[in-house]
Amino acid sequence: MRKFLVAAVIIAALVTLSNHTKKQQSTLPDLHGLTLSHAQSRARAEGFNRIESQDATSEDRAQLLGDNWKVCSQIPAPGSHSVTTLVSLTVVKSEERCPGN
Helix, strand or coil, rough: CCCHHHHHHHHHHHHHHHHHHHCCCCCCCCCCCCCCCHHHHHHHHHCCCCCCEEECCCCCCCCCCHEEEEEEEECCCCCCEEECCCCCEEEEEEECCCCCC
């Protein structure tokens, strides 16, 4: 009886783990053109918590106020990804044009 109980617990744990793993995928929205603050909020709302940003110019400026920056590009592209994926946003100040535009 004890072996049966142990086996049942292991099977239940594996099923739970399998279901949890499936929930680790989420859809990353298109963040292009949003303010940095809004883009970070949208990504977090979908379950992505590993988010970084960098200046799209060669000046390497710090993005202290997210509402003053806009997203030029993102990696990975919009779509289904693991929520543990690092979301990398390239930004410029709101009044600036994105490089290449």
